[in-house]
Amino acid sequence: MDYNFKKLENKWQKYWKDKNLLNKKFGYKKKKYYILNMFPYPSGDGLHVGHSIGYIASDIYARYKKSKGYNVINPIGFDSFGLPTEQYSIQTGISPNITTRINLKRYKLQLLKLGIFFNWERKLTTSDSSYFKWTQWMFIKMFNSWYDNTLKKARSIKILISEFNRNGNFNINACSTSKINFNAYTWKKFNSFEKENILQNYRLAFLSKRSVNWCPELGTVLANDEIKNNLSKRGGYPVYKIQMLQWSLRISAYSERLLNGLKKVNFTERLKKSQIYWIGKKYGINILFTLKNNNNIKVKIFTNKPYSLFGVTFILIPLESYFLKKKNIKNFVDKQYINKVKKYLLDFTLKKKSVRISGIFTGNYVIHPFTKNEIPLYISSFIKDDYNLNSIMCIPAHERNSYKFAKKFGIKIFEVFYKNKICINSSILNGLNRKNAFNYINKIILNNNLGKISFNFKLKDAIFARQRYWGEPIPIFFKKKIPKTIKKLPLLLPNIETYLPNGNSPLTRAKFWAWDKNLNKIVYTDLINNKTLFSLETNTMPSWAGSSWYYIRYMDPKNPDFFVKKKKEKYWKNVDLYVGGIEHATGHLIYARFWHKFLKDYGFVSSEEPFKKIMNQGMILGNSAIIYCNKKEYISSSLLDLKEKKRLQEINIDIKFLKKNNEVDIKKINNLCYEFNNSKFILDNGRFICDRKTEKMSKSKYNVVNPDLIYDQYGADALRLYEMSLGPLEKYKIWDIKMINGILNFLKRFWNFFHLKGTFSVDENSPSIAELKLLDKTIKKIRSNIKDFSFNTPISEFMIILNKLIKIKCYKRLILEPITILLSFYAPHLSEEIWYKLGKTKSIFFAKFPFFYINSLLEDEFNYPVTVNGKLRFQIKFKKCENLKNLEKILLNNKKIIYYLNNNKPKKIFILRNKIINIVI
Secondary structure, eight states, X not given: OOOOHHHHHHHHHHHHHHHTTTOOOOOTTSOEEEEEEOOOOOOTTOOOHHHHHHHHHHHHHHHHHHHTTOEEEOEEEEOOOSHHHHHHHXXXXXXXXXXXXXXXXXXXXXXXXXXXXXXXXXXXXXXXXXXXXXHHHHHHHHHTEEEXXXXXXXXXXXXXXXXXXXXXXXXXXXXXXXXXXXXXXXXHHSOHHHHHHHHTTTBSEEEEEEEEEEETTTTEEEOGGGEETTEETTTOOBOEEEEEEEXXXXXXXXXXXXXXXXXXXXXXXXXXXXXXXXXXXXXXXXXXXXXXXXXXXXXXXXXXXXXXXXXXXXXXXXXXXXXXXOTTGGGTSOHHHHHHHHXXXXXXXXXXSSOOSOOEEEEEEEEOTTTOOEEEEEEOSSSOOOSTTOXXXXXXXXXXXXXXXXXXXXXXXXXXXXXXXXXXXXXXGTTOBHHHHHHHHHHHHHHTTSEEEEEEEOOOOEEOOBSOSSSXXXXXXXXXXXXXXXXXXXXXXXXXXXXXXXXXXXXXXXXXXXXXXXXXXXXXXXXXXXXXXXXXXXXXXXXHHHHTSHHHHTTSTTOSSSSOOHHHHHHHOSBSEEEEEGGGTTHHHHHHHHHHHHHHHTTSSSXXXXXSBEEEEOOEEEEEEEEEEETTXXXXXXXXXXXXXXXXXXXXXXXXXXXXXXXXXXXXXXXHOGGGTTOEEEOBTTBOBOEEEEXXXXXXXXXXXXXXXXXXXXXXXXXXXXXXXXXXXXXXXXXXXXXXXXXXXXXXXXHHHTEETXXXXXXXSOOOHHHHHHHHHHHHHHHHHHHTTXXXXXXXXXXXXXXXXXXXXXXXXXXXXXXXXXXXXXXXXXXXXXXXXXXXXXXXXXXXXXXXXXXXXXXXXXXEEEEETTEEEEEEEEETTOOHHHHHHHHHTOHHHHHHHTTOOOSEEEEETTTEEEEEO
């Protein structure tokens, strides 16, 4: 009987679906284990083999933990809002809602074909209103919260307003950008608009002008992780820095807690270092530079290298600096300078496609606190200050960008360091090493009130708005420009005619997008009267909004009354194992941890950290196709040398457009890709050749391998085993389909082992001690490997034991049943069929992990190292229970011992049982 994987896999996938094996109620007295895969995005291209490696690994571990008696959930859902779907809708005119539903069905079908036991009854999608209703609710909760630095937690904004009414803000220790102090009398005199402007400096969800990454081609703001080399990852379009009124979340309030929480979780050192760097805590000192001709105005500079003060020759003030927003700004910085430099920088950026050395002198100076030299003040965004938006003291002798700026503007350059010594131009610090100079200069600064010890965080408040249609609507309407929260949720997206942004969100053109405050419902936009009918927020939430808390909803996905019941949250509590790519080590994980801590502040969750352990699967590397572009002209790679290729823009094209020998099918690419329409292709003798490059398998690189092709040719079990065999889960792996044939041959041999002469049969006789020992060794090894997440190692163990069983012709049921259970973690379809043929009526999914006898693994003999006069000569085996006198007699008659004794009697024989034998001559 042949191994017909197609028939077999279809049969059991249908059985599992019909029986709905995982859809059952849990007994909450049992131990639990919560496994989670990072939220997949259901694009039109579907799943690829790079995605599936993490899903297969988590499925193996879920099956293992279930076999050990745990209540296990391994849920699945879809991060279904976002830019790719909206871009597809712009191109086709098809509603993103329809596209998403089609993509979800395709993804689910692909995952079911893999034989992965996801908890489909817990499935959720971020674009489902029953889900994003709670995302909107949480946003409103953040809007109505502030962060109390004393209690180190978020609190209701009502508490803050009450304190303002009693005492003003003098006694408030809050995470805030407010720069003014006021008493209760002053607060009460403010009108509603003025009060809200002050509250915006305290709210955790707030509106402010921010410097954002603007992509005109996509018509939206992009997050840092959506950009590479000043180009959007999606489409490769130029991205510019501009000022824009944006919603933000005050994630910076949680910087210290995010840092401390890393001590309590089981993350890899690489992942922890990424997070630590992203949060970026730096200890240093705030030094005060007094403005020339105005002792009352000081510029505050943060530095963690105060000994470098003597190298400062200019100071940069960023455009977004609070220093430029002071009421008496005209006294020291002419506003014309600010307006001029803003226009200059923006024009420069748009024309040159990237920010070069740019800035403008303000006409003002500050006085150096030690040398008393006049230090010029410049406005510029050329040199970035990652630690909030502070002014920067520049030391051109020792900083590359400062040096470039100084050379362009003719600013002096003073060297401060020589090797590790503080040297020339450093006055009182000359000759000191950096450590001593640091301590000495600190004392002087502090004793003379020239500054204060401080620390800064690199982590900035997260921009929480996108100029897109396909995202969660922000539940805010505006009453006389004051943001107000929607009381009736969910707030649903309206239908619109076109999804193309035009510098603003597509929702600005919506005809049905205004809020009736009295009736709590959406009405036509042209009815707005600013009395009872108001304009709604037209930006939508970023794609990370829904993915920041989805793991909580999995705990209680059908609850219509709240996002999770306390009982269920306390039981499942944390994700025990989180599997996903290292590319999410910063953005997603920082946001999710922040979101979780906010919910913890209000008691909605019971833990400080959401994830106990994170495993990052290594990327699968694919073979990309690269073509070269000069404007709208594409040139065959065979016509270009290496220097020319470096000068031109590299573009990835889909590998499905390739013929043999790296030739591109020009007709096919023109018909299927609108961006290549009307482009000129320069051919080499009638052929257009591309380059190939090994890099991350990714939809954005167009180098993905569709698992559907593998299912059809080799079967899902072969794919599962092959992907795990590529190497340790966390390492990078090169995809080479040729190697899968060896895996398929193993599965055929395993199948044939049970079907001698085409008939299924097993031996019902009891196994021998040697056979049981072989089984116990295999069980122990595979258990240890899976427990340690070494998912690749058991595959060779399966092959080894199969070869041994064939060699000794062991077909005994008591040996083969446990082996089949172990294999079911990796090859569930084949194992389920054999399990059924073994006469089992219940799915192998519910089988307990095989037991092994530890005593059978203990060897009867010990291989003693034998030393003569302290030198190791050879090894000899004795039974562990051998009598020491008998052991000595046997030794003296051993040929090797007789050789080394050379007719002499030993002075002493030292025998350390089961350790070593030492003979002294």
